[in-house]
Amino acid sequence: MTTTSERISEPLTRQMSKRVSQSVFDGSRLRVMLLVDVYDGAQQQFLEAYEKLCTQVASVPGHVSDQLCQSIENPSQWLITSEWESAPPFLDWVNSEDHVQMVRPLHSCVRDTRSLRFHVVRETGVATPAESATRRLQSAPRIGDGKIRHALTFTVKPGSEEKVAKILADYAPPKAKVDESTRLCRTSLFMHGNRVVRAIEVEGDLLAALRHVSRQPEVRAVEEAINPYLEQERDFDDPEATRVFFTRAAVPAVHHVTSGQECSEAERLALYYPAQAGRGMELARLLAQQDELAADDPNSPVCSSTVFHRDEIVVRLVDVRGGIEADPVLALGLPDSPQAAELATLVDGAAVGAEGSALKGEDLVRFLTLARMDLVTDRRSAPEA
Template sequence: MTVSPVVATDAVSADALSMDATAASPAATADVGGVSISAFDGARVRVVLMLDVHDGMQQEFLNAYEHIRDRVAAVPGHVSDQLCQSLENPTQWLLTSEWESAAPFLAWVNSEEHLDTVEPLQDCVRDTRSLRYSVLRETVGDQAPSAAAGAALRSAPRIGSNVVRHALTFTVRPGSEDEVARLLSTYESPEARVDDSTRLLRTSLFLHGNRVVRAVEVRGDLQAALRHVARQPGVRAVEQALDPHLEQDRDLRDPQSARRFFTRAAMPAVHHVTSADGAGDTDGADVTGAQTRRIALLYPVRPGAGPELARLLARQDASAAHAPDNPVRAATVFHRDDLVVRLVDVDGDPEEAPAFVLGLHGCADASSGGSTAAGPAGVAVAERLLDTAAAGVDGLLTEDRTLSLLLARARMTPLTDRRSSP
């Protein structure tokens, strides 16, 4: 179970921005050292939610929890949860839940059903902090068998830097794209330093049609960074100026409205991989050289195919992490429902290696004669998941010409790409 935080009315919904937004989803394949974030290995997931209940409302909170616990238990992929109260401070509570894997948890926590289910708890809670972990080891006593005994555990830890990645996406009213692009291209950058342990590393904004994607990279505590950003006067002014142009109405002064908006907007990072050349990733945002550019791709997805496409792209990126001819230095897959966005740092001109940049290189076979285009087996999978016709792309994905056209149609328009100074 996960509770959305209460939104401070004077912080431009900073808590809603940070709601369950820790991008470090579990888990990764042990044999690919470049993978630092992945939700696709099937390992069990432990979610830890720390709650601060309003003074004197402990019984009301417990009553609300009792009312919704069976509904949460029926969610596919949910294994168990425990509600605990602090021994020292009666307002401090801890809610831990276990899930079969990351995928069902992420689908649940970013859903309208989740918002509706946990709504009765909101009036009781002053603040929350949500953390997600994949289970690597488990020691169980003879008298306390695990409820998930025999379930998958990850065999090795993921290796990476202290960087968290997350994205938000929303649509604007048709006809307002130029004004929205102007607003998002000219806002004042917030102070990068949050505190001694947290720093905003990079913010990248893109537009495709009327859809906006905002990707952030933070060293340290993502929630603290988002709260910090939301308090900045320049950011608050831009958010207010955006309100009339949004397709989904919101009122950032209303906690419930803000929670719903930012829950619908959240796109977790479900996979991140760095190539052999960029494997250090020590700074998080700076794995690239002078010739490297950042692009974002919004994939045309067939209805219901979003989860499988995100998995496919994750496998492709992991398999190419050490390919000597791969110009992609880092790639992050963001996913929710049928929205799949891939953020790519690529050396040189993306048009020179469209299959690698699109994440379709791993489908090549011997009959392609060394071409970067996808082979027949890969085409069958990609065409089942991608709605190329809706994107105005015809031809076979075995052809480089078709891949180049798909790359051009999926590529988002960059609005802002700002890195903090060292």
Template sequence: MTTSALASEPLTQQVPHHVSQSVFDGSRLRVVLLVDVHDGAQQQFLEAYEQLCNQVASVPGHVSDQLCQSIENPSQWLITSEWESAPPFLTWVNSEEHVRMVEPLHRCVRDTRSLRFHIVRETGDPAEDARSGKRRLQASPRIGDGVIRHALTFTVKPGSEQTVARILADYAAPEPQVDDTTRLCRTSLFMHGNRVVRAIEVRGDLLAALRHVARQPEVRAVEEAINPHLEQDRDLDDPESARVFFTRAALPAVHHVTAGQETGQTVRHALYYPAREGGGMRLAELLARQDEAAAEDPHSPVLCSTIFQRDDIVMRLIDVRGGLDADPGAVLGLTDRGQAAEVTALLDGDALGADPSALMDAAPAGLLTLARMELVTDRRSPEA
């Protein structure tokens, strides 16, 4: 594309009104990391940051970063970074490379809090922004429903699936009210083979809700009970071991679409889309685009869809009106053969338990059977 063509393009783009969350709109990303450093560890922290900064500079999509120290409390630091868009940042932050990179930094800190923002407005010369090829801004802000969606995923040892399912289904729900501003709304837990996915919906502060749940005795007992069955070892009494486990288990929501109002016949389902190596983000984006298009169809059975993605793991959590099998193509997010071909080309057939070459022929009804996750429990707080 020529510079003149870039300069003639509008710097803003309209957000589809059905979409309340998406990492695929092309906006630049601002990441803010709030850090509380151990007393006396400031120099060690600074050295760890310099090492990390040099490594991050070569990560695709990274633009710049800043390190700031509080003028009131020397133990409080702020790291900000800018990225070309959200996908390259998420690809990096959810990678094993990132886990290794930040390990020296975490040895110096008591607590961290990460916040991610799309850049919606900024001062400067719009024409210069266009000539330099910067990403476009949003014409209007997204309108959400006040709910934060997040998921965790991990695998258990083959042969222990039924035992783990019983443990995860048979415990008392934690107290939903976290504090004056935060409340647990819903927890949905599914399994596909030996993979477990726990999706949660929160109003308020997600981090406060996750910490609240982790402190509940009934939840702690369940976590301890499944420990012997996990493929990845962890020690919940060791903060670093727990941090690494839950960092690897994080399955962020990358897209959310609400097409219609929930009814008494609405049922929640989960679909698993394991991607070929390196194809997870692209697969999630294709599904997101198809969800956006389907939201305009008043006859679509899918009333709500949230796409979660990390590395090559993609999962869609959907609220469906009527039976799941009535319209397999629409439920899968595949409404024509061309779309099905593009998506199935990115799927890892081995992870779905199918011959990769047969996936296209299996779509959509056969693929729905392969992708469908088994419900373990779906709990809503009374006032959700």
């Protein structure tokens, strides 16, 4: 029987469209590197914590191997590399609550970490042709637009939605320039019921941009103002609690595609697709596949689409020519009844208030209305002079 992880590891197409600049769904091997800065004197404690962790990781579906390396120049610098059959099983694990709890013992001995994730494009030294055939590689380099996309999400206490929306809409944006190589390009903030989603576009170093934003007084003031309304409490004076909060809030981009059409006046929309338990990655894959196909359709109003996923949370950020009224069903990303029927098996309709008919293709326009998130603010950074 084919497992869920095997299904979502299959490539969208054997040769992914050149319009796709980012995707975790091509089935190629994944190499993950975690750069770790260990507190002075805590090296043995870190090694012992890692040895317990790696035993647990070895049993995670999709995990192939890992290595722990220590710098020959600075004993506080360590590198953990791991290989995975493909990106989806790794993302399912790294974004899970199990992972949050699993890595807690490392935090007391680690000053800083940085995670880098790469699809394998070429390799040498594979033992046999048979082994090589099972190690799928990314077929061709992707061409991006120089932007990194990321999202954060959290929920607020029911009844506080209007207050939170006003706080988030009224804040003064931080400076766009982070350093000589990094700048904030755009921040889009949406709400769906009591769920908040903040999507950002960055040129340069995403981690540097996130840290830059978190340190800005105007941003810190807004975050402190909404703290009383959060369903999950956080204390900015507790670094560990803050780290865990933002770890749980992260919603990585798993697919981005552009149509190549001129869309300077396109309207930005966000759609919320809560998945059935354990079906989030399948749902994200379905939306990504349809967006890839639609990108080659000159009649599609969608200029670009980014799919974000974590656990059962799937958010699709789209730029649409003529607004959502241009073609509501195409904007939804599921123009054909078979795809709409598949959506019905993956989406938790009750979470968006969808009736059965709206998930069976009989009333997709209504489902689109239910899935659409309310825009709080959408701000582009002015280009540097």
